Structure formats: structure tokens, C-alpha cells
Amino acid sequence: MGRPKQLLPLDGCPLIEHALRALAASRVDEIVVVAGSLYDVFAPLCRKYRARIVRNPDPASDMMKSVCIGLSAARIDTSGILIFPADYPRIMVETINRLLAEHDKSPRDILVPTCGGRRGHPVVFPRFLLKGLGGRTTLRDIMRLHAAHVRHVPVDDAGILLDIDTPEEYAAISR
Numbered sequence: 001m002g003r004p005k006q007l008l009p010l011d012g013c014p015l016i017e018h019a020l021r022a023l024a025a026s027r028v029d030e031i032v033v034v035a036g037s038l039y040d041v042f043a044p045l046c047r048k049y050r051a052r053i054v055r056n057p058d059p060a061s062d063m064m065k066s067v068c069i070g071l072s073a074a075r076i077d078t079s080g081i082l083i084f085p086a087d088y089p090r091i092m093v094e095t096i097n098r099l100l101a102e103h104d105k106s107p108r109d110i111l112v113p114t115c116g117g118r119r120g121h122p123v124v125f126p127r128f129l130l131k132g133l134g135g136r137t138t139l140r141d142i143m144r145l146h147a148a149h150v151r152h153v154p155v156d157d158a159g160i161l162l163d164i165d166t167p168e169e170y171a172a173i174s175r
Contacts, residue, residue, distance in 0.1 A: 001167050004038055006086040008170060015164065016042060018089035020049035026096035028082060032073045034066040064138055071130050079107050081130060083139065084122035090159030090173065091122065099124050102153050109151045110143055113160045119152065120160025 001008060006016040016033075023031045031051035035042045036059020046053040054073040056066050071081060080103045082096065099111050103124045111124040126149075129142055143150050164170050 001170060005164055005170070006038065007041065008164070010089050010174060014045075015089045016086040017045055017049075019084055019086045019091070020045055020051055022091055022093050022096060023051070023082075023084060024049040025093045027100055028096065030075055030078065032070045034070045034073075036060075062138070064133065067130065067139065068133060071127070074127075078127055079103070080124050080126055082122050082124050085163070087164045088121050088159065088162060089164070090162045092155075092157045092159055095155045095157040095160060096122065098155055099153060102151070106151065109149050110146060111151055111153050112143075113155045113157070114152045115155055115158050115160050118161055121163070122160075 007014045010018060020031065020033070031046075031049065033042055033046050033051050033053045034056050035053055036056045039053065039055050043053055045051075052073060054069055056069050058065060067081075067083060074081065080100075082099065084091070084096075095113055099113060099122065102111050103109075108126050108128075110126065110129070112119050113122070114120065123139070125139070125142065129146060133142070162169075162173055164173060
């Protein structure tokens with residue numbers, strides 16, 4: 001796509017700003033952004049949206065490494081971690097708030113939003129399930145290991161399904 005997808009413009013601002021704006025408008029207590037080589041580019045946006053930014057020294061590592069770095073930077077009293085990939089720019093604030101409200105009711109569950117029966121993002125994980133993880137464990141592994149605690153949360157938000165991984169997906173969402 002010619003540049004990091006988090007910086008692709010959409011409606012006059014980069015994709016990551018859409019995520020930060022939604023999170024800042026929601027009832028999340030804290031926003032932690034994990035950045036690799038784009039740390040210096042993301043830092044001003046993070047300040048604008050009251051987000052803390054932490055560096056991933058190995059940007060080529062897998063997503064779980066970034067999750068572990070973000071988890072270690074999060075406040076110790078945080079009971080749940082909302083994992084929000086920056087390439088989902090159309091997630092509504094109401095969806096985030098709904099997931100947080102469900103987490104308040106069921107803090108031991110993994111909460112996965114669904115729209116039209118399809119699973120999407122962001123996903124809320126109880127902090128205790130992520131503590132001490134690393135190595136080759138993935139978020140999908142955690143969900144498989146704790147399948148009894150995975151709960152689907154129906155939302156009226158197609159944005160949970162709108163991931164931008166290809167030029168075609170970017171072109172479609174930019175229309």
C-alpha cells in the first residue's frame with residue numbers, strides 16, 4: 001500500500017487516529033499504544049488523545065509480543081485489556097462501551113463482538129489470562145484454551161468486521 005497502513009489517510013486523518021479518537025471518546029480508563037518503528041510518528045497523536053505510547057523494540061515480532069508490552073505498561077489495577085488493532089477504523093464508540101459494560105458484568109470472560117453472526121474486533125481479554133504469557137502463545141491459543149469463557153457480544157456495528165489488509169479493502173472503505 002506504499003506506506004504503513006496505520007498512516008493511510010481516511011476522511012482526512014490516518015487510520016490510527018480513528019482508533020485513538022474512538023477510544024478517547026469511550027469509557028476506557030487508559031489507552032496504551034504499542035509502536036515499533038513508527039513510535040516518533042505516533043507520539044504526537046497519542047498525546048492529543050491522552051494515550052500512553054510504549055516502544056516495541058522488535059517491530060518485526062508477532063502481535064503477542066506487542067500485547068505483552070502493552071499489558072506490562074497498563075495500570076496494575078486494570079482487570080481487562082481491550083485489544084484494538086489500528087487497522088479497524090470504523091469501530092463505533094458505542095461498541096467499545098458495550099464491550100466494557102459486558103466486561104464489568106463478566107470480568108472473567110473473553111468478549112468478542114459479533115455482527116451478523118461474524119466475529120470481529122476489538123476483543124476484551126481478562127488481564128489474568130494474559131499475564132505471564134509469551135513465547136509462541138497467540139491470542140487464538142488463549143481463546144481455544146479458555147473456550148468456555150469466550151462470549152460473543154452481538155453489536156450493530158459492521159465496523160468490527162472492516163479490517164484493512166489489502167489495497168482493495170482500503171479502496172472499498174475509502175469510498
